[in-house]
Amino acid sequence: MKEVDVFIIGAGPAGSIAGAKLVQDGYSVKIVDKLKMPRFVIGESLLPRCNELLENANMLQSVVDAKFQLKGGVVFQNDTDEPSFLDFSNNLGQKWGSSFQVKREVFDKLLIDDAAAKGCDVEYEIEVIAYDEDANIITVKDLDSNKEQYKAKKVLDASGYGRVLPNLLGLHADSHLALRRATFARVDNDIRPEGVKEGYIFVTVHGDNEAWIWNIPFSDGTTSVGIVCTEEYFKSFKMSDKEFWEHIIYSNKWTKERYKNSNYTVDVNSLSGYSSAVTKLYDKNFILTGNASEFLDPVFSSGVTLALESGAKAAELTSRELKGENIDYKVEYEDYMMLGIDVFRDYVNTWYDGTLQTILFSDKKNPEVTKKIVSILSGYVWDENNSFVTSSKYALEKTYEVLK
Numbered sequence: 001m002k003e004v005d006v007f008i009i010g011a012g013p014a015g016s017i018a019g020a021k022l023v024q025d026g027y028s029v030k031i032v033d034k035l036k037m038p039r040f041v042i043g044e045s046l047l048p049r050c051n052e053l054l055e056n057a058n059m060l061q062s063v064v065d066a067k068f069q070l071k072g073g074v075v076f077q078n079d080t081d082e083p084s085f086l087d088f089s090n091n092l093g094q095k096w097g098s099s100f101q102v103k104r105e106v107f108d109k110l111l112i113d114d115a116a117a118k119g120c121d122v123e124y125e126i127e128v129i130a131y132d133e134d135a136n137i138i139t140v141k142d143l144d145s146n147k148e149q150y151k152a153k154k155v156l157d158a159s160g161y162g163r164v165l166p167n168l169l170g171l172h173a174d175s176h177l178a179l180r181r182a183t184f185a186r187v188d189n190d191i192r193p194e195g196v197k198e199g200y201i202f203v204t205v206h207g208d209n210e211a212w213i214w215n216i217p218f219s220d221g222t223t224s225v226g227i228v229c230t231e232e233y234f235k236s237f238k239m240s241d242k243e244f245w246e247h248i249i250y251s252n253k254w255t256k257e258r259y260k261n262s263n264y265t266v267d268v269n270s271l272s273g274y275s276s277a278v279t280k281l282y283d284k285n286f287i288l289t290g291n292a293s294e295f296l297d298p299v300f301s302s303g304v305t306l307a308l309e310s311g312a313k314a315a316e317l318t319s320r321e322l323k324g325e326n327i328d329y330k331v332e333y334e335d336y337m338m339l340g341i342d343v344f345r346d347y348v349n350t351w352y353d354g355t356l357q358t359i360l361f362s363d364k365k366n367p368e369v370t371k372k373i374v375s376i377l378s379g380y381v382w383d384e385n386n387s388f389v390t391s392s393k394y395a396l397e398k399t400y401e402v403l404k
């Protein structure tokens with residue numbers, strides 16, 4: 001049996017940032033992924049908070065050097081109101097007022113290569129298949145079904161949609177979010193706005209809020225276009241994924257114009273039932289990070305931010321524990337992570353019930369309220385100086401009452 005300080009399951013953003021931070025603190029780190037990089041994963045639009053987290057882990061420079069599409073903000077569109085442009089630099093004074101639109105197969109490889117260059121021992125096509133929680137022993141197998149065991153001082157689960165420890169230890173909980181599906185493709189030749197808004201994510205409400213469409217432009221001229229709706233709405237059309245995608249995109253007043261000259265560069269695909277929750281985020285020997293813990297909804301592009309935040313936080317606490325400090329994971333990890341997750345949850349719920357859309361499309365918002373909302377949509381959901389963080393539901397309800 002091999003021994004290692006920290007064993008990390010999964011080489012996505014959560015695993016990479018955690019590993020990179022831990023090796024820089026002097027610990028031995030093993031990261032395994034059941035796939036080989038580059039691999040496709042959905043989730044291409046980042047928030048400014050990601051830049052801050054990557055900078056703190058000494059991982060931002062390689063991302064900047066890769067010349068991803070700069071993302072300066074978000075535009076909300078619907079059938080009736082004027083589009084609502086939110087500029088990420090109009091925040092509450094936070095340093096990072098922009099981020100990037102990234103093809104995840106490129107971005108994730110870049111991060112894990114950086115983690116490996118910093119000293120992580122990274123191995124691909126190695127799948128975690130069993131976990132002895134009391135002894136903290138992980139069993140892996142390779143493509144030929146050869147098995148190996150690792151004993152670790154701490155295990156971080158960063159397995160994303162694989163949800164390895166929640167599956168092995170029975171930690172799943174109800175996410176309380178409606179069953180939704182995403183139907184998505186990549187295309188070329190879209191008609192983009194000129195200037196700095198070229199890189200904004202456009203979030204297009206379809207019909208009477210039955211669906212919304214993400215428009216994520218990449219620096220190579222291609223664009224990711226996805227439709228999110230409930231399963232019932234999709235099924236009511238009795239169409240294949242591709243027929244549905246084309247029907248919605250070419251009937252919506254905004255997207256039919258934007259994509260009128262486009263061809264597929266990646267064919268239509270779909271994902272369903274991605275929202276998830278867990279009964280706990282940690283125990284004595286392990287910590288759940290990123291999508292292996294909780295995933296809400298794609299609408300505010302919060303997934304990679306939460307993956308990086310939780311990976312970085314898990315690494316920081318593990319590092320302090322391995323130095324001999326007594327860590328209160330309930331306060332420093334679970335309560336901390338849930339603060340940010342719960343703010344995003346309020347935004348997701350009020351997006352779908354229409355409250356937040358009324359606020360976003362109103363031209364009567366006062367500038368201070370706009371800054372607070374921009375700050376949250378930039379991923380600064382731990383900023384306790386922002387009253388829209390500390391009492392997010394109340395602040396949204398009160399703002400709605402004034403603006404409706």
Ligand SMILES: Cc1cc2nc3c(=O)[nH]c(=O)nc-3n(C[C@H](O)[C@H](O)[C@H](O)COP(=O)(O)OP(=O)(O)OC[C@H]3O[C@@H](n4cnc5c(N)ncnc54)[C@H](O)[C@@H]3O)c2cc1C
Pocket residue numbers: 009010011012013014015032033034035039041042043044045046047126127128129158159160161162163164182271274289290291292295297298301302303304305307
């Ligand atoms: C429709 C949709 C759209 C989204 N859009 C956005 C967006 O625009 N912006 C955004 O920030 N987020 C978005 N997300 C969320 C984003 O996809 C995730 O939050 C993010 O990928 C989580 O990163 P991670 O590091 O936790 O996991 P992942 O990136 O999923 O990485 C996990 C890794 O673990 C590996 N693994 C799994 N099982 C095992 C195993 N048994 N053994 C070893 N390795 C294993 C996998 O191969 C994978 O490489 C979206 C999600 C959905 C569903």
